[in-house]
Amino acid sequence: MVHIELPPGCEPPAPRMLKAQRPIPVSIWQRLANEWYYSGHGDPLKLFGTLGTNDPVLPRAISADLLGREPPVTAVHEIGPGNFHVAKAIMGFVRAQAHRNLQYRCYDAHATSYTYHRHRLPTEGFSFMQKGVESFPALTREQEAVHVLCVELFDDTDTEHALLHKGQEQMLCVLPCLPNDTVMESRSLAASQLAHMGDFSQAHALLSDAGSTGLEKLYDADDIMAMIDGMDIERLRKVHPSFLLRLQYENHAFPLPLETSIGKRFEQADAPCLRYVRQVMEYFRKQLRSVPDGNAIGFPVAGVKFLWEMRDHAGARIDLFDYGYTNADLCHRDNPLSYSVFQGQLTSPVNFDLLKYAATECGFDARLEPTEEYILRHTGLDTIPLSRLLSNAEYACDRGKISSKDLKTLLRAFTAGSVLGTRDEDPVDDSHMNMRITYEQAMAFVDMLRGRGFLKQPVDMRRCSYHLSASRQ
Numbered sequence: 001m002v003h004i005e006l007p008p009g010c011e012p013p014a015p016r017m018l019k020a021q022r023p024i025p026v027s028i029w030q031r032l033a034n035e036w037y038y039s040g041h042g043d044p045l046k047l048f049g050t051l052g053t054n055d056p057v058l059p060r061a062i063s064a065d066l067l068g069r070e071p072p073v074t075a076v077h078e079i080g081p082g083n084f085h086v087a088k089a090i091m092g093f094v095r096a097q098a099h100r101n102l103q104y105r106c107y108d109a110h111a112t113s114y115t116y117h118r119h120r121l122p123t124e125g126f127s128f129m130q131k132g133v134e135s136f137p138a139l140t141r142e143q144e145a146v147h148v149l150c151v152e153l154f155d156d157t158d159t160e161h162a163l164l165h166k167g168q169e170q171m172l173c174v175l176p177c178l179p180n181d182t183v184m185e186s187r188s189l190a191a192s193q194l195a196h197m198g199d200f201s202q203a204h205a206l207l208s209d210a211g212s213t214g215l216e217k218l219y220d221a222d223d224i225m226a227m228i229d230g231m232d233i234e235r236l237r238k239v240h241p242s243f244l245l246r247l248q249y250e251n252h253a254f255p256l257p258l259e260t261s262i263g264k265r266f267e268q269a270d271a272p273c274l275r276y277v278r279q280v281m282e283y284f285r286k287q288l289r290s291v292p293d294g295n296a297i298g299f300p301v302a303g304v305k306f307l308w309e310m311r312d313h314a315g316a317r318i319d320l321f322d323y324g325y326t327n328a329d330l331c332h333r334d335n336p337l338s339y340s341v342f343q344g345q346l347t348s349p350v351n352f353d354l355l356k357y358a359a360t361e362c363g364f365d366a367r368l369e370p371t372e373e374y375i376l377r378h379t380g381l382d383t384i385p386l387s388r389l390l391s392n393a394e395y396a397c398d399r400g401k402i403s404s405k406d407l408k409t410l411l412r413a414f415t416a417g418s419v420l421g422t423r424d425e426d427p428v429d430d431s432h433m434n435m436r437i438t439y440e441q442a443m444a445f446v447d448m449l450r451g452r453g454f455l456k457q458p459v460d461m462r463r464c465s466y467h468l469s470a471s472r473q
Contacts, residue, residue: 015179023173036241059089075103080153101125137309145315157302244344296338324350364470
């Protein structure tokens with residue numbers, strides 16, 4: 001290859017963005033993008049540091065909760081186990097505290113993460129089944145007192161996104177855009193390279209989630225955008241999912257009443273379910289009226305369906321932990337969008353008050369609380385994720401008085417030796433939430449910033465993750 005040096009000051013032209021011909025509802029694109037994202041190879045969650053993947057305290061709190069229940073819990077069903085951090089931690093805590101093995105059953109629509117982590121998973125009492133959340137209620141319908149755990153599941157599942165603009169109900173859509181210099185390998189080509197390196201299990205996982213093998217080839221931006229325009233899902237599955245990393249999005253909204261955008265998702269339901277959906281939809285409509293004009297919020301279709309399907313499970317106990325918002329948070333949200341993009345994945349903060357309302361309509365005893373309150377109740381620790389403190393402090397600080405780098409250095413020095421963590425990584429790395437400090441320490445750090453004149457506005461210390469419990473007698 002010949003390398004040509006460009007003269008100083010001569011930069012190559014920026015790539016031109018190819019745009020899809022028409023916007024796509026966020027709900028449809030999120031479902032597809034996340035399916036492709038989680039069916040890659042390696043550890044799909046290696047760049048995440050969240051409640052499910054790294055949190056050092058939450059599994060301890062869940063373990064204490066499980067051990068305190070009567071009658072004793074003998075089996076836990078976790079849907080969407082991610083990198084199995086919670087599963088391993090809970091099994092370890094129960095074994096250490098109760099001197100017994102807990103039957104721990106995990107379910108996931110994709111086997112990619114399991115293939116990557118299975119050699120590090122417990123062998124006694126642990127099982128995995130490749131089934132998604134929509135399949136779980138039928139799998140356990142004959143079982144009694146099912147204890148279900150979902151940690152950061154419903155922010156990645158089917159969600160409709162709606163907003164009110166000048167009193168008109170609208171559906172949120174995205175217009176995918178891709179740089180014209182994009183070149184991506186097919187799954188078959190990537191699998192062939194993995195097999196050549198001796199990683200046959202990962203090669204198999206990459207192909208098995210594609211549905212069929214396809215050709216060993218390269219795709220350019222025009223190829224990929226043509227598939228998106230034609231919604232050629234079968235062909236898009238054959239492209240290595242890393243193409244998601246290059247996508248950017250424009251946001252659009254189109255007039256569409258909730259009866260169409262949400263109602264169509266339940267058109268095959270029976271009469272009792274349709275009555276339930278209409279009640280939940282009216283609750284959602286009231287929520288829309290309470291947010292600023294043009295701000296979108298999510299209707300968690302998968303969560304609403306799941307609670308309905310679980311309503312007849314006698315003695316069931318469901319615990320949901322996730323990022324999201326309550327009605328009290330809606331008027332404080334700075335972001336008018338109801339989704340975010342990270343490493344190609346689209347996530348939707350969970351509408352927790354709507355899920356609580358849905359659970360009550362299904363006959364569950366429902367309780368909603370911040371995750372930190374749940375942790376405090378079961379461990380005595382009043383904590384906050386360190387990276388949330390950092391990101392909120394960065395937002396509130398005057399950048400002319402303290403840089404982001406200096407703020408991180410200051411936080412590192414302030415919390416030296418006092419963080420609760422699970423890894424030896426930099427405790428103030430923006431992409432990780434694997435460290436916690438006490439709420440008291442966090443407030444002391446904020447007071448120090450204020451005292452030094454670094455703040456231009458108050459630091460938002462509201463909770464951003466919640467726990468919803470739903471139980472039936």
